[in-house]
Amino acid sequence: MLVRLALLALLALAAPAPAQDTAPERIVAGLSQSRVAITADFAGSKIMIYGAIAREAPAPDTGPMAVLVTVEGPGQKIVVRRKERHFGIWLNTANEVVQDVPSFYAAASTQTFGETLNLTDDLRHGITLNHLFSAEPGGENVAHVAAILRIRKNADHFRQVDYGVMLSEDTLFRADVDLPADLIEGDYLVRIFLTRDGTVVDSFERSIHVRKAGLERFFYRMAQDQPLRYGFLSLIVAVVAGWGASALFARLRW
Amino acid sequence: MQFYLPIAEVSVNAFLLLGIGGIVGFLSGMFGVGGGFLITPLLFFIGIPSGVAVATGANQVVASSISGVLAQFRRKAVDVPMGLVLLAGGLAGSGLGIWVFARLTALGQVDLAVQLSYVVFLGVVGLTMLLESLRAVRRANRPGGATVRRAHIHTWAHRLPGKVKFRVSGLYISVIPPIAIGAFVGFLSAVMGVGGGFIMVPAMIYLLGMPTKVVIGTSLFQIIFTTAFTTVMHAVTSHSVDLMLAVLLILGGVIGAQIGARIGLKMRADHLRVLLALLVLAVCARVGADLVLRPDELYSLSRP
Numbered sequence: 001m002l003v004r005l006a007l008l009a010l011l012a013l014a015a016p017a018p019a020q021d022t023a024p025e026r027i028v029a030g031l032s033q034s035r036v037a038i039t040a041d042f043a044g045s046k047i048m049i050y051g052a053i054a055r056e057a058p059a060p061d062t063g064p065m066a067v068l069v070t071v072e073g074p075g076q077k078i079v080v081r082r083k084e085r086h087f088g089i090w091l092n093t094a095n096e097v098v099q100d101v102p103s104f105y106a107a108a109s110t111q112t113f114g115e116t117l118n119l120t121d122d123l124r125h126g127i128t129l130n131h132l133f134s135a136e137p138g139g140e141n142v143a144h145v146a147a148i149l150r151i152r153k154n155a156d157h158f159r160q161v162d163y164g165v166m167l168s169e170d171t172l173f174r175a176d177v178d179l180p181a182d183l184i185e186g187d188y189l190v191r192i193f194l195t196r197d198g199t200v201v202d203s204f205e206r207s208i209h210v211r212k213a214g215l216e217r218f219f220y221r222m223a224q225d226q227p228l229r230y231g232f233l234s235l236i237v238a239v240v241a242g243w244g245a246s247a248l249f250a251r252l253r254w
Numbered sequence: 255m256q257f258y259l260p261i262a263e264v265s266v267n268a269f270l271l272l273g274i275g276g277i278v279g280f281l282s283g284m285f286g287v288g289g290g291f292l293i294t295p296l297l298f299f300i301g302i303p304s305g306v307a308v309a310t311g312a313n314q315v316v317a318s319s320i321s322g323v324l325a326q327f328r329r330k331a332v333d334v335p336m337g338l339v340l341l342a343g344g345l346a347g348s349g350l351g352i353w354v355f356a357r358l359t360a361l362g363q364v365d366l367a368v369q370l371s372y373v374v375f376l377g378v379v380g381l382t383m384l385l386e387s388l389r390a391v392r393r394a395n396r397p398g399g400a401t402v403r404r405a406h407i408h409t410w411a412h413r414l415p416g417k418v419k420f421r422v423s424g425l426y427i428s429v430i431p432p433i434a435i436g437a438f439v440g441f442l443s444a445v446m447g448v449g450g451g452f453i454m455v456p457a458m459i460y461l462l463g464m465p466t467k468v469v470i471g472t473s474l475f476q477i478i479f480t481t482a483f484t485t486v487m488h489a490v491t492s493h494s495v496d497l498m499l500a501v502l503l504i505l506g507g508v509i510g511a512q513i514g515a516r517i518g519l520k521m522r523a524d525h526l527r528v529l530l531a532l533l534v535l536a537v538c539a540r541v542g543a544d545l546v547l548r549p550d551e552l553y554s555l556s557r558p
Contacts, residue, residue, distance in 0.1 A: 231489030242320030
């Protein structure tokens with residue numbers, strides 16, 4: 001965090017202040033759905049994020065424009081463990097707790113992220129994966145954070161897609177984000193940034209409510225709220241199924 | 255067909271789960287083991303979080319054991335008094351095991367403890383059983399050398415106080431050894447997330463001298479209650495029993511168990527023990543390899 005703040009301060013001094021007096025451009029956007037219900041047959045969901053750039057005057061010529069879209073799942077506390085070889089076997093040694101790691105993150109941009117976003121605004125808004133969450137200075141933590149990024153990217157839970165946002169006529173934009181099948185419950189934050197010459201000139205936020213529904217919801221709530229009843233219900237299911245199968249096969253007599 | 259599991263919070267193929275349940279049920283019906291030592295590693299392997307795998311595995315074992323024990327009851331192959339004595343020890347051991355499990359979790363070494371106990375116990379039990387059963391097979395195959403079984407094997411167990419008659423087993427022994435065995439198995443079942451049949455079956459045959467005929471039914475009888483206790487404990491303490499996952503595993507499992515029990519009847523007991531020994535050793539080798547080989551990814555993520 002300290003490193004991030006120091007970098008921010010440094011960059012703020014170095015970079016020219018964003019031009020505030022240019023004609024305002026605003027993002028107007030919508031989502032194809034603002035609720036996702038996780039039911040038993042849930043196999044992922046595609047969210048379409050679409051919109052337009054509203055202008056009161058002709059487009060300013062303060063550099064090339066770009067649209068960036070991010071979708072971020074609820075933050076979780078994550079324990080990262082590193083295995084080391086001791087006495088010939090691999091065992092967990094260095095543990096590190098990292099706070100507020102998004103369960104899911106997708107970022108997309110109209111061009112490459114390098115072209116469309118400068119470092120100052122990336123640090124300020126935490127847009128690319130590298131600046132999504134940061135390591136404490138010093139120690140092993142840096143390697144642990146790198147491990148989180150690597151593991152989550154391999155599992156396709158973290159994505160960063162260049163050219164993932166379509167922009168037409170410098171006005172209309174659209175991005176499709178596939179939510180994976182193993183979603184967790186919570187509010188997923190959708191952010192849209194409009195940049196000119198790498199500087200954020202407007203941003204827009206919405207959230208998608210992801211909730212378990214139907215039987216999934218019933219079991220989940222019962223397991224949390226009435227664990228003893230839930231435990232006995234699990235046993236009853238097991239007893240009935242075991243006895244039922246036995247009785248059925250005894251009748252079949254083969 | 256993908257299926258979203260509400261507690262595990264992952265989406266898995268329903269037929270894969272039915273298949274895993276079926277195979278484990280088949281083996282449990284055939285050999286009279288609950289199958290926990292197979293189902294827990296298999297669930298890890300398909301990406302179910304370890305806490306959910308252990309707790310839900312226990313719930314599945316309840317169902318497959320009930321299905322199996324009823325088949326054994328019809329053949330009068332369950333020694334209920336012996337089962338109750340084993341159970342008394344089992345509940346005490348399980349309580350202690352759950353306490354140790356919680357301590358290990360706090361230390362962050364529970365995975366290692368579980369894996370090491372898998373390797374040690376499966377290895378020892380598997381090897382002993384394999385050697386003994388191969389000897390039995392060789393004896394039986396020698397011309398004119400049918401297995402001679404003494405009616406009474408007098409061990410140190412016969413000198414302890416508190417002797418009780420176990421009619422179905424044809425034993426008159428002290429209750430102390432069965433209670434001790436039950437406690438030991440109960441302890442392991444809580445730490446390893448298994449029913450413990452793979453330890454109890456040989457212990458009953460070799461330490462208590464029970465006839466093989468009643469061992470399977472009696473061990474299943476005891477396992478039902480220990481795993482039921484474990485399931486409820488896990489549901490209350492860690493909310494990690496996934497009922498959807500359990501239902502799919504159970505559906506496959508109960509059917510598999512019935513088929514397994516019938517095929518087991520048609521096979522020779524010594525051959526059956528060779529197969530069980532090989533299976534136990536295979537699981538032991540698989541878990542052992544994970545400990546010894548360099549993992550592809552040195553880091554792992556988990557929720558506290």
